[in-house]
Ligand SMILES: Cc1ncc(C[n+]2csc(CCOP(=O)(O)OP(=O)(O)O)c2C)c(N)n1
């Protein structure tokens with residue numbers, strides 16, 4: 001069991017323990033790249049004002065979602081937050097249905113009822129995205145309880161941002177998950193901010209690592225921008241969970257590049273420094289991995305361009321699909337108030 | 340300098356909060372991002388610089404606990420103002436609000452006071468959908484012991500936020516985000532409107548209309564349009580949901596014999612339901628037509644703009660309802676509708692209407 005003793009160095013030892021197959025490396029890279037390009041496409045088209053809902057982009061955080069999503073099986077269940085695009089795509093989500101949802105179309109994954117903040121698609125295990133901080137966490141615990149009662153070997157994932165740690169419901173959920181030894185993976189993406197407020201203005205200077213520990217939940221703390229580390233740590237966590245050791249906590253350090261909500265950069269506002277941003281940009285998860293794969297000759301400049309091109313084509317298809325899809329019929333607004 | 344000048348509702352809130360905080364050192368503030376570049380939609384901007392950062396307390400994303408903290412501070416001599424970007428986030432704090440804030444004075448046999456202001460911002464638009472655009476005022480208005488206010492116009496925004504801070508009770512101060520943009524004349528000096536009941540903002544005998552919050556602005560547009568064709572409605576801005584004072588509205592209904600209520604929230608179990616029943620109890624024999632309630636239909640708010648075309652009450656809807664019980668020639672009605680449509684100038688239904696500029 002990997003139980004951090006409050007040290008930040010438990011770290012990425014996991015990734016040293018395995019070498020990835022080429023195929024896996026490529027898949028991880030290609031998914032990160034896809035998330036990056038999709039989010040950038042949303043950002044660049046947002047000012048057309050056809051995506052008429054708030055969007056919280058995951059640019060800079062692609063490795064966290066991808067590493068976790070790829071380690072999960074199709075049957076595992078994911079509960080996400082307001083920042084859910086990457087989680088959905090990494091869980092095998094349908095890009096066209098996601099873009100259509102953001103465009104408010106009938107063909108969206110929930111018919112345009114939720115928009116970007118409510119991406120859900122139970123068919124691929126994307127159970128829900130809830131834009132109320134911490135609100136999805138107990139749902140993942142309940143889902144794990146249900147599968148445990150039925151004897152299903154399924155893991156439920158609760159994605160949370162660093163701000164969720166401040167909500168009572170997180171601690172109540174952690175307590176119950178551990179008490180009941182439930183197959184839950186807590187994935188905390190620590191991007192240091194809640195909207196414009198740095199974590200040091202919201203939490204005392206203790207490490208987040210001490211919190212799962214206090215709840216008796218084993219954890220791994222890892223560089224959330226290192227895709228192989230995230231992937232390996234998640235596999236390890238899942239191993240532990242599937243051996244019926246109860247919940248596990250992954251703490252992933254990462255950084256959001258754009259504004260909290262919306263398509264723009266916002267370093268000019270002054271709540272974070274350009275220098276901090278640049279430091280994190282140096283740790284670009286996509287670029288780092290691109291370099292690594294080039295060095296290992298798993299990709300070449302040509303195959304990389306080709307891959308980018310293919311993803312871009314897929315994105316164009318998805319946006320065309322969304323924009324050509326019908327809006328939901330007005331009369332259907334009243335449907336599904338009750339089952 | 341002129342005492343009155345034209346500022347927005349949002350600026351009026353900020354001015355009121357700043358002046359109240361300067362006058363009374365026991366005022367302290369809590370909010371998420373209290374000092375951030377947005378500072379709760381500008382309403383707390385730089386207040387910390389004026390009154391001291393120690394009185395601007397950054398609230399971790401812990402709504403229930405911090406509401407309890409604010410109540411505890413209120414019990415012991417402070418006047419906390421806790422601001423929420425959206426009413427939904429305050430739902431996490433419902434336990435503290437309902438069990439503690441609303442009950443302390445009563446249960447302690449008057450020994451405790453909870454002079455607390457909770458600012459809850461409601462709103463709509465830009466596809467914010469089911470969990471970021473609810474109007475939950477009737478949830479809070481349910482509890483005796485809470486005061487619940489919903490200003491609509493800039494002057495009231497200032498006068499009522501000051502009244503709320505001065506009050507000895509927990510006041511839930513509910514602001515519609517679209518009202519924030521409304522501009523109107525607001526005195527520069529420190530003044531309080533008190534937490535006092537409805538204000539008659541149009542006098543007439545055609546029908547009594549009672550609106551809350553942003554709906555007051557939509558109703559005002561209708562009142563102005565009707566005035567141009569010689570129909571005068573009596574329009575009340577309810578302002579205070581609890582304690583509910585209906586005297587003036589009852590008197591008005593005795594005069595007009597007709598009543599229309601307009602909620603920002605759900606029609607069923609809405610504020611209109613309470614007003615209609617309470618007013619009828621006291622004016623039954625004066626009614627000439629059945630009262631009408633307008634509010635949201637019985638389903639959550641979908642994100643897609645295409646699903647909300649008939650969802651929100653607007654001036655056209657209000658005008659149509661009024662025309663069902665007030666004599667307006669069909670041609671005149673059509674012409675009025677056209678002029679409102681023109682005024683709206685095709686702005687989409689999911690962005691605020693820039694039309695609402697005072698003087699109110
Ligand atoms: C209960 C609640 N409080 C406040 C908010 C407003 N809000 C939306 S996102 C957000 C920041 C959350 O930060 P974090 O959990 O770290 O996620 P990140 O945005 O960084 O991905 C806040 C405070 C909310 N949605 N729900």
Ligand SMILES: [Mg+2]
Nearest residue numbers: 161162191193
């Ligand atoms: Mg964060």
